[in-house]
Amino acid sequence: MSRIIVVTSGKGGVGKTTTTSNLGAALAKQNRSVALIDADFGLRNLDLLLGLEERVVYTAIDVLAGECRLAQALVKDKRLKGLVLLPAAQNRNKESVNPEQMKKIATALAKGYDYILIDCPAGIELGFRNAISAANEALIVTTPEVAAVRDADRVIGLLEAEGVNKISLIVNRVKPLMVEENKMMSVEDVLELLGVPLIGVVPDDEKVIVATNKGEPLVLGEYESVPAQAYSNIARRLEGEKVPFLDLMANQGNLLSRLRRMFGG
Amino acid sequence: MKRENRTTPKVDIRRYTDDQDGCMTFEPTISLDKIDDLPDSSPLVNRYSQISLKRDGEEMLLILPTQSEINSDLPWSETWQELKHLLKTKEQSWQLGTNVCLVAKDRLLDARQLQTIAETLEDVKLSLVTVSTNRRQTAVAAATSGYSVQQNTMSQPLIEPQNDSEETTTATMAEPLYLQSTVRSGVEIRHPGTIVIFGDLNPGGKAIAAGDILVWGRLRGIAHAGAQGNHQCRITALQMEFTQLRIADAVARAPKLRPRRLSPELAFMSTEGIRLAKTSEFAKNYIFSSPQKAWIDKNQAK
Numbered sequence: 001m002s003r004i005i006v007v008t009s010g011k012g013g014v015g016k017t018t019t020t021s022n023l024g025a026a027l028a029k030q031n032r033s034v035a036l037i038d039a040d041f042g043l044r045n046l047d048l049l050l051g052l053e054e055r056v057v058y059t060a061i062d063v064l065a066g067e068c069r070l071a072q073a074l075v076k077d078k079r080l081k082g083l084v085l086l087p088a089a090q091n092r093n094k095e096s097v098n099p100e101q102m103k104k105i106a107t108a109l110a111k112g113y114d115y116i117l118i119d120c121p122a123g124i125e126l127g128f129r130n131a132i133s134a135a136n137e138a139l140i141v142t143t144p145e146v147a148a149v150r151d152a153d154r155v156i157g158l159l160e161a162e163g164v165n166k167i168s169l170i171v172n173r174v175k176p177l178m179v180e181e182n183k184m185m186s187v188e189d190v191l192e193l194l195g196v197p198l199i200g201v202v203p204d205d206e207k208v209i210v211a212t213n214k215g216e217p218l219v220l221g222e223y224e225s226v227p228a229q230a231y232s233n234i235a236r237r238l239e240g241e242k243v244p245f246l247d248l249m250a251n252q253g254n255l256l257s258r259l260r261r262m263f264g265g
Numbered sequence: 266m267k268r269e270n271r272t273t274p275k276v277d278i279r280r281y282t283d284d285q286d287g288c289m290t291f292e293p294t295i296s297l298d299k300i301d302d303l304p305d306s307s308p309l310v311n312r313y314s315q316i317s318l319k320r321d322g323e324e325m326l327l328i329l330p331t332q333s334e335i336n337s338d339l340p341w342s343e344t345w346q347e348l349k350h351l352l353k354t355k356e357q358s359w360q361l362g363t364n365v366c367l368v369a370k371d372r373l374l375d376a377r378q379l380q381t382i383a384e385t386l387e388d389v390k391l392s393l394v395t396v397s398t399n400r401r402q403t404a405v406a407a408a409t410s411g412y413s414v415q416q417n418t419m420s421q422p423l424i425e426p427q428n429d430s431e432e433t434t435t436a437t438m439a440e441p442l443y444l445q446s447t448v449r450s451g452v453e454i455r456h457p458g459t460i461v462i463f464g465d466l467n468p469g470g471k472a473i474a475a476g477d478i479l480v481w482g483r484l485r486g487i488a489h490a491g492a493q494g495n496h497q498c499r500i501t502a503l504q505m506e507f508t509q510l511r512i513a514d515a516v517a518r519a520p521k522l523r524p525r526r527l528s529p530e531l532a533f534m535s536t537e538g539i540r541l542a543k544t545s546e547f548a549k550n551y552i553f554s555s556p557q558k559a560w561i562d563k564n565q566a567k
Contacts, residue, residue, distance in 0.1 A: 150450050150468060150469050153450040153467050153468075154450040156449060157449030157450065157451060157452055160353065160446075161346060161350050161353065193465075193468075195447055
């Protein structure tokens with residue numbers, strides 16, 4: 001049975017789209033067939049991050065209007081077999097789709113793919129309700145900031161009310177050094193408040209921005225990077241593997257602080 | 266050692282004025298100064314009375330707030346959300362397949378809305394059987410959908426006395442509401458009695474009770490006890506990390522400095538405003554004084 005997973009956060013700019021593109025690529029790399037749905041109508045970005053912008057011909061709106069078949073609208077990723085994207089329309093807004101229509105598309109895609117990842121727009125209005133309508137699982141992306149965590153909490157409540165009970169948490173943009181200096185909420189603080197199981201911790205890294213601008217998911221990059229490793233691990237955990245969390249502190253800090261950590265200080 | 270003194274929050278007593286619902290409609294213009302020139306606070310719980318579910322003999326009553334109580338045209342989707350939340354978090358003490366009577370009062374419900382309610386109830390193994398209403402249209406919709414209809418039940422004792430706005434302050438409180446889930450940001454629990462939360466009350470979440478509030482977890486959001494003006498009501502939590510506490514008409518913000526290790530604490534109304542004490546030491550040290558409308562130190566009272 002295929003899994004329909006919505007990637008959501010409430011707050012904008014915490015890394016939903018980056019997470020969706022990287023997880024999609026990581027799952028495809030593990031020989032899974034993955035369909036990504038951009039549910040951010042009017043503000044679509046997922047095609048940019050995947051580097052597929054110039055290959056978009058039809059969008060979800062065209063499919064719903066009956067102007068093309070679903071298979072025609074899907075953009076295949078050349079680099080990865082098994083990864084496709086259903087783009088959102090850029091010239092419309094969220095009101096042009098309703099939850100039933102989204103559900104129809106997602107369930108149709110579910111017949112042909114192992115994973116359906118839905119990139120949810122920020123906010124909790126119709127766009128959000130559209131995105132979660134078909135989902136039976138959710139990945140909550142948050143950053144260790146009070147506002148992001150507060151919004152994540154709200155979204156978890158809404159998801160639970162909608163009957164989406166399989167919810168996992170990704171804490172994005174963690175700065176291990178700041179956490180150590182007590183200047184940033186730790187992953188534990190976030191977990192304690194939200195009370196949902198953790199599925200991944202992604203460190204803050206400039207490479208993410210570079211990869212985003214190049215339109216190439218990090219996990220496809222030539223060089224191994226910590227965030228790419230983190231995303232691959234999340235994909236493996238989604239598959240049910242038990243993967244230990246990365247030690248983000250391993251290569252951080254100067255000699256003195258590393259020694260101090262070693263001696264349990 | 267008196268711990269209360271150390272942990273007394275910065276207290277800020279003023280007449281309680283609500284900042285979101287209802288109140289604003291009394292004013293001709295929206296004023297920034299919410300503290301002055303407001304009519305005496307009417308019974309608070311009542312003003313945002315919400316859906317309630319209670320046992321009545323063999324069956325359960327699902328009571329919707331009246332049009333006047335919700336004070337505006339609250340969209341149907343909100344009411345439905347609230348119902349779903351209530352059913353999910355409420356202690357499921359009923360037998361499978363228990364019959365439910367929907368007390369719709371003066372609310373207009375069409376066949377589709379009735380069906381949504383029935384389906385939502387079915388999810389928690391309750392079956393909608395009867396619809397009680399005093400609107401003809403709702404009665405017709407219910408009858409066509411095959412529910413048995415009771416019309417004009419306003420005079421029957423089905424309707425709780427506390428829903429009658431004139432009697433509110435003297436009315437007996439409703440039975441306690443027991444919730445077994447975390448109250449998350451954006452959720453507001455209102456109940457004309459005591460609220461027990463078996464879980465956390467997260468920041469951005471709100472509990473408003475006519476009676477006491479007990480949080481078996483962390484209290485990080487806003488709790489308002491004695492919302493109908495009862496100064497005797499208390500708020501207690503395993504860990505007090507509140508954003509704001511309100512008891513009757515007093516408001517207290519969180520103190521800037523808090524002890525690192527938190528033990529169960531209890532907030533109560535003292536003569537100088539809201540105070541915190543260790544829950545374990547409260548009962549033996551304090552006694553409620555009705556003339557002063559506050560809890561006073563037993564030792565000093567003598």
